[in-house]
Amino acid sequence: MVPSEEARKLVLSFADDELCVGQNHSWWIAIGPFLEEDLAFTSIAQDELGHARALYSLLTDDIDHLAYGRNHSEYRSAHIAEFLCHDWSSALVRHVLHDMAEQIRWSALTNSSWTALGETAQRALAEENFHIQHGLSLLRRLLSSDEGQKRLEPIVLSLAPYGREYFADCDEGLIDDGLLTISMADQERMWVDQVLETFDDFNISVDMGEETQSSGRSGIRSDDFATLHDEMTAVIQIDPNAQW
Amino acid sequence: MxxxxxxxxxxxxxxxxxxxxxxxxxxxxxxxxxxxxxxxxxxxxxxxxxxxxxxxxxxxxxxxxxxxxxxxxxxxxxxxCRSPVWTPDRITKDAQHILANEYTIAITPRLGRTQCPVCGGRSLEKRSDVGPTACRSVHWCAECRNPVEVVRSREAPVQ
CATH class of the missing domain: 3.30.300.130 (Fe-S cluster assembly (FSCA))
Structure with missing residues (x-):
C-alpha cells in the first residue's frame, strides 16, 4: 500500500519524539546517579534512537538528513520530548510518562495495514517492555519515601499535562485505512487514565488541564529545542560528510 | 552480470x-x-x-x-529485516558454548532457568537489567559467586 500523507505525518512525529527523548536520555551517560541507572538510561537511549532510525527509514533513504538536517520548524516533536530535564528527578518522570505513552502508541500500530510499520511496532514493543518496568519500579520506590515524594510531586504536576501532546496527531482516515487500530483520542484517554491511576497510589492528583498546552506538532519548538538540536548535530556541523 | x-x-x-x-x-x-x-x-x-x-x-x-x-x-x-524478531535461541549450540566458556555469557533459554556459564548452577540473581551492552544483563551466581552476563530475551524477562 502507499501510505497516505496523514500516515507519514504520524510516523514523522513519532520518530521525532523518539529522536529527542533518545538524545535527551544520552545526557546521563557516565553521570547517572548510580552505575546501574547510568547503564539503564544509556541502553534505553540507544533503544529510542534505534526506534527513531527504524521509523525514519519508513519515510526516507537519507535518514541522517531527515533526523538532523531539517529546519527547526520542520520538526514535529512534542515539547515534553524536547525538554532537556537536566535534573535527575525530571528526567526520571519524563522517562515514565514517555514510556507509558509509547506502550500505547506502539500497540495501536502493531496490526497496521502498513505492513512495514506494523512489523516495526511489534519489534519495538518487544524491546520497550523493560523500559516501563525499569522506570516505574524506580519511581515507585522513590515516591515511597517522604523526601522522594517532596521532590517528585511538583515535577509530576508540571510535566504530566505536556504528555497529552503525544496524542495530538491528526488521525483522520487512519482508522478507516486500518493504519491505526486505536484512535488518538482513545489512546490519549488510556494514557491519562494510566497516569492518574499511577500517581493516585501516592496521593498525587494530577490536573491534566482541558487541552494540550504545547504545539510542537504544528512546528513550534520549545525553548530547549535549539540546545538539544545543537548537541545532536555537533559532529555533522563540524564535518557534514563524516561517516559513522 | x-x-x-x-x-x-x-x-x-x-x-x-x-x-x-x-x-x-x-x-x-x-x-x-x-x-x-x-x-x-x-x-x-x-x-x-x-x-x-x-x-x-x-x-x-x-x-x-x-x-x-x-x-x-x-x-x-x-x-x-523487521521480521522475524531476533531471540537468543537463534544462537547455535556451538556458539552458546563459546559464549559461556570464552566470555562468561549465558543466554536466556525459552524454558527453564538460566544456567551459570561458570559452574552450571541455576541460582543466578539479577543485579542489573542492562550491562556493558543493551542486550546483556548482569547477574550474580549464588553458587560459585561469580558475576555473569546473560544475553537478554526482549520478549521474556530473565528467570
Missing amino acids: TITQSDLETVRSAVASVKDPEYPDLTIEQLGILENVVADASSIRVDLVPTILGCPALSTIEQDVKAAARRLGHEVAVQF
Missing part, C-alpha cells in the same frame, strides 16, 4: 563467515543474525536480523558483509 547458483553459494559462505564485531570468535551466522542470501538474475541481497533495532554495530556488520562479497567480485545489497 548473471548470477549463477554457484556464485550464490560462494557469496553465501563468505558472508556466513563474517565475524561479529562484538564477539570476534563468532560469525554472524552462528549468532543467528544472518537470515538469508537471495538472488535474482542480476543481483544478490543479504537479509540480516538485528539483535536490537538500536544496535550500534549494524553499520559495521553491513560494511563487513559487503566487503566479504566484494572480495569475491560481487556487490551485494544488505537489508535489515
Whole structure:
C-alpha cells in the first residue's frame, strides 16, 4: 500500500519524539546517579534512537538528513520530548510518562495495514517492555519515601499535562485505512487514565488541564529545542560528510 | 552480470563467515543474525536480523558483509529485516558454548532457568537489567559467586 500523507505525518512525529527523548536520555551517560541507572538510561537511549532510525527509514533513504538536517520548524516533536530535564528527578518522570505513552502508541500500530510499520511496532514493543518496568519500579520506590515524594510531586504536576501532546496527531482516515487500530483520542484517554491511576497510589492528583498546552506538532519548538538540536548535530556541523 | 547458483553459494559462505564485531570468535551466522542470501538474475541481497533495532554495530556488520562479497567480485545489497524478531535461541549450540566458556555469557533459554556459564548452577540473581551492552544483563551466581552476563530475551524477562 502507499501510505497516505496523514500516515507519514504520524510516523514523522513519532520518530521525532523518539529522536529527542533518545538524545535527551544520552545526557546521563557516565553521570547517572548510580552505575546501574547510568547503564539503564544509556541502553534505553540507544533503544529510542534505534526506534527513531527504524521509523525514519519508513519515510526516507537519507535518514541522517531527515533526523538532523531539517529546519527547526520542520520538526514535529512534542515539547515534553524536547525538554532537556537536566535534573535527575525530571528526567526520571519524563522517562515514565514517555514510556507509558509509547506502550500505547506502539500497540495501536502493531496490526497496521502498513505492513512495514506494523512489523516495526511489534519489534519495538518487544524491546520497550523493560523500559516501563525499569522506570516505574524506580519511581515507585522513590515516591515511597517522604523526601522522594517532596521532590517528585511538583515535577509530576508540571510535566504530566505536556504528555497529552503525544496524542495530538491528526488521525483522520487512519482508522478507516486500518493504519491505526486505536484512535488518538482513545489512546490519549488510556494514557491519562494510566497516569492518574499511577500517581493516585501516592496521593498525587494530577490536573491534566482541558487541552494540550504545547504545539510542537504544528512546528513550534520549545525553548530547549535549539540546545538539544545543537548537541545532536555537533559532529555533522563540524564535518557534514563524516561517516559513522 | 548473471548470477549463477554457484556464485550464490560462494557469496553465501563468505558472508556466513563474517565475524561479529562484538564477539570476534563468532560469525554472524552462528549468532543467528544472518537470515538469508537471495538472488535474482542480476543481483544478490543479504537479509540480516538485528539483535536490537538500536544496535550500534549494524553499520559495521553491513560494511563487513559487503566487503566479504566484494572480495569475491560481487556487490551485494544488505537489508535489515523487521521480521522475524531476533531471540537468543537463534544462537547455535556451538556458539552458546563459546559464549559461556570464552566470555562468561549465558543466554536466556525459552524454558527453564538460566544456567551459570561458570559452574552450571541455576541460582543466578539479577543485579542489573542492562550491562556493558543493551542486550546483556548482569547477574550474580549464588553458587560459585561469580558475576555473569546473560544475553537478554526482549520478549521474556530473565528467570
